[in-house]
Amino acid sequence: MYLLEMNHIQKKFENLQVLKDISLSVKEGEIVSIIGPSGSGKSTLLRCATMLETIDSGEIVYLEEKAAWTDPGRNQAVYAGKAKLKEIRKSYGLVFQNFNLFPHFSVIKNITDAPIHVQGKKKEDALREGMELLRKMGLEDKADAYPCQLSGGQCQRVAIARALALNPKVLFFDEPTSALDPELTGEVLKVIRSLADLDITMVIVTHEMAFARDISDRVIFMADGVIVEEGTPEEVFSSSNERTQAFLGRYGEMLSREGKK
């Protein structure tokens, strides 16, 4: 069964067509990476999938529940009712490029507040699970710290814990390491890799090519609002497609050389 299906998504900003008839589906347990140059529409695709942006036309389906579809009469997307969308939103979480932690909440409150006040979890259960998540992130000693006291890498790990605390079926990452230096990038990628071992479904927009190649079941290469190529990491990274090669450039060479060794 597909966790998420996006069919024929169109999205325009002003006069710029950002997404041109994009279709994408994600199966349970799958890890999908979306790569591509800046401005290719990959972040917009993620924002449409998480309903932070509305699509112009197309279809978004989570676990066979339709969130949005094209009204044939007007040829325009319509969204499901408020209550249904609220229900659908529970099935996914998002990790932002710039974390978007709540600065006035401590680390543990960032993680437990939504479980307690949105899901109605018992406070002690939420705290226990929150501490457990922090341990997984290697941050158990930071529970009472505030985001401004943490490094970028630590912030992003808290943001991942915050998203996981709501037990989403699929976790989206929007360039999770783009605001971090190489050292901090490493620690965040390590955490994401550890989630892969837990069979959490993930859709990751990233510029970290080696990471995308290692972790993904499927890689999608986007450019100019279309999916240029899609396949296993091996297929995409050794692609003979001109556009893919142009983007991967040195990465591609490096990775294929590594592969031959």
Next chain:
Amino acid sequence: MEQIMNWFAEMAAMLPQLFDGMAVTVQIFAVTLIFSLPLGLLVSFGRMAKNPVIRWITKAYISIMRGTPLMLQLFIVYFGPYYIFGIRVTNDYRLWAVFIGFVINYAAYFAEIYRSGIQSMPAGQYEAAKLLGYSRFQTFFKIIFPQVIKRILPAVTNEVITLVKDTSLAFTISVIEMFTVAKQLASAQAAMTPFVAAGIFYYVFNLLVAVVMEHFEKKLSYYQ
């Protein structure tokens, strides 16, 4: 030496009357803050509303409140019921007119301060709250508003300090507050002393305001 002693004696004699005036001043100050701070938030919502009619009405309201003298507004609130509607007002209405005039005037200023704070909040905070499933109400009062308060505190302090001094405008519709008392005493005694006393009172009041607001700012400085 004797002169100084005399001066103190004079001051002491005035104090009971001045205290009565002070009580009224503090009352105007407190009532204005208690009602204009929440009303201002409501007005700022109207100012940012999607509905263009509501937006236009609140915009006009703010524009008028900021664009005309507070003294004139007090006159209109006080004399308006009689001259416009022919309603005879009682003497008690004077103080009520001051409360109403100050509250609607300060609400307009606070509304714009709230708006500046709310609009300066990064979209990411709303987006994160939405993804975590917070309702619109929760998002505003748990996530956005506490951070807005921190951002607008210096501007609010400014406004509160102005309010302390503005309370003396109640004098113009003969409400017996601090400044009215000082003026009466000064003309009765043909001396400056009551004004000096009044000046000291306003200064100490504002010093207190500044200390309290600084305390709030410090309390909120645990995060950035």
